[in-house]
Amino acid sequence: MAKKRKPQPLVTPPQSSALRSRKRARQVTTLFHKYTQERDAAVAKAKAAGCSNCIDDDDTIKDSNHKEDSTLSPHQIQLLAEIKKWDDKLSEIGGREEYQRASQMNTSLFSTSKWVLGILGRIGWLDGLPLSSDDTTSEKKKKKEKRQRRNIRLLEVGAINTQLLDASERTRIRTNHTSSDTRQQDSNNKMKKEGNESTNQTERVYHLDVKAIDIRSTDPRIQQLDFFDLPLPNCNFDTATFSTTSNQQQQAYDVIVNSMVINCVTTPAKRGSMLHLCYKQLRPGGMCFITLPKLCLIQSKFMTKSYFEEILKAVGFEIMEDMGRESPKISFFVLKRPKVEDDDMNKIWNDKFTKTTTINRGKKFRNTFAVTLNKEEVYISLKYVYP
Numbered sequence: 001m002a003k004k005r006k007p008q009p010l011v012t013p014p015q016s017s018a019l020r021s022r023k024r025a026r027q028v029t030t031l032f033h034k035y036t037q038e039r040d041a042a043v044a045k046a047k048a049a050g051c052s053n054c055i056d057d058d059d060t061i062k063d064s065n066h067k068e069d070s071t072l073s074p075h076q077i078q079l080l081a082e083i084k085k086w087d088d089k090l091s092e093i094g095g096r097e098e099y100q101r102a103s104q105m106n107t108s109l110f111s112t113s114k115w116v117l118g119i120l121g122r123i124g125w126l127d128g129l130p131l132s133s134d135d136t137t138s139e140k141k142k143k144k145e146k147r148q149r150r151n152i153r154l155l156e157v158g159a160i161n162t163q164l165l166d167a168s169e170r171t172r173i174r175t176n177h178t179s180s181d182t183r184q185q186d187s188n189n190k191m192k193k194e195g196n197e198s199t200n201q202t203e204r205v206y207h208l209d210v211k212a213i214d215i216r217s218t219d220p221r222i223q224q225l226d227f228f229d230l231p232l233p234n235c236n237f238d239t240a241t242f243s244t245t246s247n248q249q250q251q252a253y254d255v256i257v258n259s260m261v262i263n264c265v266t267t268p269a270k271r272g273s274m275l276h277l278c279y280k281q282l283r284p285g286g287m288c289f290i291t292l293p294k295l296c297l298i299q300s301k302f303m304t305k306s307y308f309e310e311i312l313k314a315v316g317f318e319i320m321e322d323m324g325r326e327s328p329k330i331s332f333f334v335l336k337r338p339k340v341e342d343d344d345m346n347k348i349w350n351d352k353f354t355k356t357t358t359i360n361r362g363k364k365f366r367n368t369f370a371v372t373l374n375k376e377e378v379y380i381s382l383k384y385v386y387p
Helices: 022-048 074-092 095-109 112-122 139-147 163-169 268-281 305-315
Strands: 152-157 171-178 197-204 208-214 253-259 282-293 330-336
Touching: 022 074, 022 095, 074 095, 112 163, 112 253, 112 282, 152 163, 163 208, 253 268, 268 282, 268 305, 305 330
Parallel strands: 152 208, 152 253, 253 282
Antiparallel strands: 171 197, 282 330
């Protein structure tokens, strides 16, 4: 029987190097998630032991040398050294910058953006959405408004490339031909034809307004912003009318793309909060696209695909079964926020969602992906004004 080869350690790459190896990209992303989880656990232990004064708001250590600090106990110094150990391991693989390059290469092998655009095109959203009409509007005005369409408002969370931004800016030249009517002269039975005119007009290929954000931007067009700091849409408890005058940043989104992001969130509770906020950032009838590594659902001690779907339904989402898909490495979910006034009625709650429980036992279940929900957070009812 052949001996199993030991994995070779990763060598820190030069800063200017481009990531070309698919194997290395997988190694970097796997180790980055592992080291980040271990570091987050070490930070939590250090804070619980009274080391908060030594840790900044962004969880970085204020001073790397604490051995001479007389105010710290040996146990606290050991906990801070544990954080430093995981910082060093992250540096060895190239840090977040190398992780982002690895993610860019992985997405180049399968374009999430192409999948999203394909589904939006299939349901006719790439041509824009019709403007809403009030019940008191006249029939003539309603017919006119049906021809008027607005752009889709799309939020991309954790954007590591500009593919959706590029798609929203893509244009084409359209030639408009206008022909005058052929008029028949009754008096002399002669035909009079006026000449044809043609004009070229530049138009957008897709009716998309894309806002791309990431906690650390890799492109000037990607806004450096934490999703958890994104303001919620404008809300009004007394009216359900639509408005188009409010600030775009405060408007609800028609589409949210959350690709390979939720698995990078550090704790089960924050993952649950992310799902809840995706739901709240959507307008009723809006769609959310989620992808995550398949290992999170098939090799986790605390998760299965069916249990993850239960959590999604508890948040309030409808799962569009005919639009999701599976690949050998990635799970794809297309979710919809229901079109009802009281969306709390669609949520299926169970107190088991509030805690992390071991579901699978055995050596092959090495993954620790888990999601927990806060019942009070999930059942915050807001009636939004959706532009």
